[in-house]
Amino acid sequence: TMCTEASVDILSSSPVTSSLKQLTATLTQQDTTLPNLAWKEGSMHPPPATKDIVPAWVPFGLRILAAIQLQYNDGSSKSIDVLYDLRDRTVRTEYWNTGGMEIWRGTVDNALANAFVRKKEWRLALRSLEDLLNEKSLESGVLREVDHLCAQEGNDDGENDARQWMTEVITACARVELLSRQLLILLQSGAVTAAEMIQKEVRHYAAKVQSQWNNPFVSSDNNDSSMTTSLVGATKGLALVRQVPSRQLVNEGLLQFARCKYTEAATYFRDALKQQRELDTTASSSQQLSHLPTTTDCPTWKDLSSPTLGFSTASNLTFECLNNLSLCLLYSGNMRSAVQELESLIRQDPTLYLTESMAFNL
Numbered sequence: 001t002m003c004t005e006a007s008v009d010i011l012s013s014s015p016v017t018s019s020l021k022q023l024t025a026t027l028t029q030q031d032t033t034l035p036n037l038a039w040k041e042g043s044m045h046p047p048p049a050t051k052d053i054v055p056a057w058v059p060f061g062l063r064i065l066a067a068i069q070l071q072y073n074d075g076s077s078k079s080i081d082v083l084y085d086l087r088d089r090t091v092r093t094e095y096w097n098t099g100g101m102e103i104w105r106g107t108v109d110n111a112l113a114n115a116f117v118r119k120k121e122w123r124l125a126l127r128s129l130e131d132l133l134n135e136k137s138l139e140s141g142v143l144r145e146v147d148h149l150c151a152q153e154g155n156d157d158g159e160n161d162a163r164q165w166m167t168e169v170i171t172a173c174a175r176v177e178l179l180s181r182q183l184l185i186l187l188q189s190g191a192v193t194a195a196e197m198i199q200k201e202v203r204h205y206a207a208k209v210q211s212q213w214n215n216p217f218v219s220s221d222n223n224d225s226s227m228t229t230s231l232v233g234a235t236k237g238l239a240l241v242r243q244v245p246s247r248q249l250v251n252e253g254l255l256q257f258a259r260c261k262y263t264e265a266a267t268y269f270r271d272a273l274k275q276q277r278e279l280d281t282t283a284s285s286s287q288q289l290s291h292l293p294t295t296t297d298c299p300t301w302k303d304l305s306s307p308t309l310g311f312s313t314a315s316n317l318t319f320e321c322l323n324n325l326s327l328c329l330l331y332s333g334n335m336r337s338a339v340q341e342l343e344s345l346i347r348q349d350p351t352l353y354l355t356e357s358m359a360f361n362l
Helices: 018-028 060-072 078-091 101-118 122-132 135-152 160-188 192-213 226-236 244-258 262-284 287-291 301-305 318-331 335-348 356-361
Strands: none
Touching: 060 078, 060 101, 060 301, 078 101, 101 122, 101 135, 122 135, 122 160, 135 160, 135 226, 160 192, 160 226, 160 244, 192 244, 244 262, 244 318, 262 318, 318 335, 318 356, 335 356
């Protein structure tokens, strides 16, 4: 029902049956003030004869999720076709009479980028990520994320200084995440020089995030508002924010790996792994634990009903760091060490880390 499109073409020179005449008469009697919209699922003014309309109580995010799963059924491009159809509804809202659906554009662009990566359509994937990096689109998503965090802390308005600080931090972290995805795509396509240029931007925004931690506003000594302290803690608890230093180190390691400098790459991955484990230990014993996302990949009700940024990041980079480290050891001739590193991670939590790629590498 997601891509159902019904249309009635009546040729003046052909005989018309009584049923079609009755349908035409019914449509003619409709209010002429209504916009002439296409007959598709999602239109606010479908024809009376159409019955396969998704109920209004079904969240739009669930329709996007249904479109994404199409690529796992037969491997065709049907999923991409449906996603583009849904994206059109978030862009041409006046035509579809879908005002307010602009908030889903980032979610659809993220789904399209992942679908293109799966098909190894590198240029199209980069284009979708570039749409996510669009200043206007990213700004609106960040503002929704800030509003969500403020509402979560019981303060819908939030203090101006706190909101400004949160907006700057989340914007920089979001750019680090999206640029890192572009870097991975460029490395897969062999564009190492272009990936190095992207990494320069990652370093810039990562340094910007680090400078925000040194902001006197964040210091508890200069901050007397308990609500502001709570908002700062909620922002630091976001996986998107916590993973910035580790993500930068992983990117550096991948660039060294692409240059066949396996020893240098292994050093970066070890530093990232050490930093990640320290971060996990700190988060486990901190009150910020309540702000951390769950480890499941299943979307939450918030993702399906009221999206913010439209994308997320991995809540834990331990597997990625250790997996890349083991590959560096393997290419360096240390196969036994590589196996021991992977097996130690599996022993730590088999349910979480014994994945298909892990088993393949072993």
